[in-house]
Amino acid sequence: MSAQAGAGGIAIGAYHAVPYGGVPAFPQQWTERPHQIGAIPREADCYQHRTAAAALNQASTTGQPTGTHVLTGTAGVGKTQLAALYVRDAWRSGQLDLLLWINANTRAGVVTVYAQAASELLGADSGSPEQAAVTFLAWLEHKAQAQPCRWLIVLDDVCDPGDLRHLWPPDSPYGRTVITTRRRDAALGSGGRRMVPVGLFEPEEAVAYLSSSLSGHGSNESKDTLAGLARDLGYLPLALSQGVAFMLDAGLEAAAYRKLLADGARNLAELLPEQRTLPDDQEAPMAAAWALSIDHANGLRPEGLARPILQLAAMLDANGIPTEVLTSGPALDHLSASARGRHRRGQQQGECTGEQALGALRALHRLNLIDHTPGGIPQGVRVHQLIQRTVRDALAGADYERLVWRAADALTAVWPDIERDTGFAQTLRANTAALMLHGQETLYRPHVHPVLHCIGRSLGKTGQVSAARDYFEELTHTLQQHCGPDHLDTLLARGRHARWRGEAGDASGAADETADLLRDTLRVLGQDHSYTLTTLSNLARWRGEAGDPEGAATATAELLRDRTRILGTEHELTLSTRSNLQYWRGRTGNPADAAAATGELLEDMLRILGPDHPYTLTARSHLAHVRGRAGEPKAAAAATAELLEDQERILGPDHPDTLTTRHELARWHGEAGDALGAASLLTTLLKDRSRVLGPDHPRTLATRSNLACWRSEAGDRESAVSLTEKLLHDMLRILGPHHPYTRIAQANLTRWREQPEGDGTSIPY
Structure with missing residues (x-):
């Protein structure tokens, strides 16, 4: 294929004879036609x-x-x-x-x-x-x-x-x-x-081209192998043509060529034909073809900014980069530094603005180097993967590392604390994963970039707790190799792995892991270090979730004394610890006193933190919970309904905390005597938890268990038994026979079979 190869024919328009008028005349001397x-x-x-x-x-x-x-x-x-x-x-x-x-x-x-x-x-x-x-x-x-x-x-x-x-x-x-x-x-x-x-080959067209080109030289590759090669070359006709020529000249099979392409240390130009051996009368290798377009884009207004913003985009996800990332503060700093470099060669000096960054993106769009879709969609900028690789190949080592960090800074700058938009969060994670692939060890020196922790936290906060657990397990191993076992980032990754292990349903394992971590944080950081105190807080939580609320209350009381001494009475972490203490006290048999204390605490939180702070929302959840346990289910239901309205506004309807509040609302409706209402709420919640968290998530399983309980309470024991039989099969597969949720479901099923009038035991969350 030629440098312009790969498209089919087009009927530009029919030529119709007209009887007169509006036509160029043939000159007298023109006898050669056509x-x-x-x-x-x-x-x-x-x-x-x-x-x-x-x-x-x-x-x-x-x-x-x-x-x-x-x-x-x-x-x-x-x-x-x-x-x-x-x-x-x-x-x-x-x-x-x-x-x-x-x-x-x-x-x-x-x-x-x-x-x-x-x-x-x-x-x-x-x-x-x-x-x-x-x-x-x-x-x-x-x-x-x-x-x-x-x-x-x-x-x-x-x-x-x-x-x-x-x-x-x-x-x-x-x-x-x-x-x-x-x-x-x-x-x-x-x-x-x-x-x-005119776009890329369709996948089937790319495979057909590769098969035809290679078979003509006696090479017969499998369809799957060719499909993989087509993906690696981005379905670009020119890349496929030059890739085939290189394979044939080098005597390579497709699998071997794919391994070479996957080697990020190799320059792409080394894996394509030389100028004088290009196929189909092509005039230039891919890199040279794009270099001309980049030069043209860089000369458009705002002059000199198209190349540096394309360099930044080359470090991120080819399938979609949020425009906010490329117009963020760190991105503008990168563009400004590039502009100052040009100023030394006589160009205009000044700090770049977001408007200029958008202008640079539009310049690249006009040259078909990127696809830029204005507006707030998560994948606002798309770049072909081989354009990205060509741009990265042209960077010197020090420039490459600076761009990796700039891109990481840009991602961190726009990453929201509360991820209401799950699509945006997914795009940020995909871009971080691409950056980790391109940056490799760069993000670990001179220190660990925070974006490496952002991706795992985002997974967990958007309900993908098993994925978050697995991510932090892998990150812990990587940090141990790069930084050592006692590095703060290694300890942070261990704590986050324990957290999401617990969120995934293994509270006992999370407690044991956090206890091991605490011994190391005390040794490495000391008893008053903020992360040591955080580890103490996490250990108390997981002990309580594992069935020891008394131990959780005792440990939280000790933590409160330390945080008050170190941080003061009005620090947000001190207030949060007070809230947690009353929650565990409410779980140990003194819910009325806990409700009164939490009410006083909430007044302090509203004054100090404000009504929309996450810790304030958590305290409101705790207050509703302990009031319900204290025998006020209607008040608990009313308070939970108000909290839910605010959480949907602040956190979004799919946030895990919002889903938990819906679960609690169903519980208090049931406790207040409305078993049918509780079952109806849980039926709707089950659909959303299955969609957001997945059908195998422990909280989804808990919703199924409680739905059976409230159907039983409403008099539909047959449905409760049927639901629990199916649920128990899934719990044994997912959680195992010794998990608390499994034991509760087994006990409920036995009770309903032997004593049809018996009530079931519900599960928190």
Whole structure:
């Protein structure tokens, strides 16, 4: 395939005879018809007739007919081959009297061919090319009562719309113009011209091309292997063509070539043919093709910023980067530093603004180097993976490491504390994962970047607790290797692994792991270090969740004394510890006193932290809980309903804390005598917990168990037994026979089978 290879044919428009008017006249001396100026590029080897060709053909023949089609796309998608296929079909079918194929990457190139046409067809003086070009374009204009001339002009590889100023072929019922360009400026689509985007191969087309190309040289690879290679090369026709040529020259099979491509230490240019061995008359390797586009984009306003913002985007996820990341404070600092570097060479100095960063993104978009979708969608910027790799390959070592950290800073800067938008959170995690792949060890020196902890925290906060647990387990092992077992970041990762282990249902294991961690934090950090106190708090929690609320209350009381001594009475962590203490006291048989104390605490929190602070919301949840345990289920239900309304506003409807509050609301409705209402609330909640947390999450299983309890309480014991039988099968598979939830479900099932009038035991959360 050629550098422009990979697209199917396009019917640019039908040529209809008209009885009179509006046609260019044939000159008296023109006897050679049809007449061709310029060579049509030959068809690439193993050319693929793509599904895109049918769509382009439909686009050209529906709606209002236009005389000009602009085929636009990044380098290497097959724009020129698409135009060439159409031209060959039109020429062979006798539809044309005049064909001009023009290499239009400069204005001078266009003027030269126009002047040649004027000389050959009209006898114009070729000594003045600009005047001869004007003469030729004037001849193409409508002429009444003249013999029709059916012409087609291809302006291939237009680099700058300004080069065509006063050189656009005129509209004509007999004339058609095809433009191929990497640009998609608004000026190209004005005047009734139709923009036709040319994209990548479809996966099936890419596999078909690879199979055809390799089988022609005696190589027969499996479809799965070729599909993987097509993915690795990003379905880009030029990359596939040059990749096949490299494989054949090097005697490599697809699997071996894929291993080379996966080696991030290798420069992509080393894995593609050299300039003089390119296939299909291609003029430049991929990197050179994109370098020209990057240079053009970098010269657009705001001058000098397109390249540095593309460098930043090259470190992130090709499938979608939030615009907020590339316009964040750290991103603007990177652009400003680049601008100051240019200032030393005579450019304008100044700090870059968000508006300028957006302008740089639009410049890259205009050159088809990125796809930028304005607005608040999470995947606002998309970049082809090979463009990213080409940009990264061009960076020196120190510059590369600085960009990795800048990208990590940009992600951290926009990462919200409360992740209401789960789609945005997922995009941030995907970008962090890409950065970790590209940055490798850079994010661990000179210290560990906080973004490495952000991704795991985000997984847990959005309900993916098992994934968070597994992430922090892997991060702990990595940090032990890079930083050592006593490094603070290693200790932090261990604590977060224990937390999400507990959230995933293993409270006893979390308690044991946190106890081990506490011994190390005391040894390494000392008893008054903030993380030591956090570890003490976590240990108290997991002991309580594992069935020892008395021990949790005792440990939390000791922690409160230390935090009051170190932080003072009004610090948010001191207030949070007071809230936790009353919660555990309420669980140990003194809920009325705990409710009174929590009410006093809540007044302090509202005054100091405000009504929307997460600790204030937690204290409200604790107050509703202990009031319910103190025998006030209706008051607990009312308070929980008010809390739920605020949590949905502040945290979002899918936040795990919001879902927990809905679970509590169902409980207090049931405790207040409305078993049917409780069952109805849990039925709706079960759908949402299954969607957000997954069907195997312990809290989803708890919702199923409690739904059976309240159906039993409402008199539907048969349904309760049936639900619990199915639930128990899943609990044994997921949690094992010794998990507290499993034992509760087993006890409920036995009770309902042996004593139909017996009540079930509900599960917290």
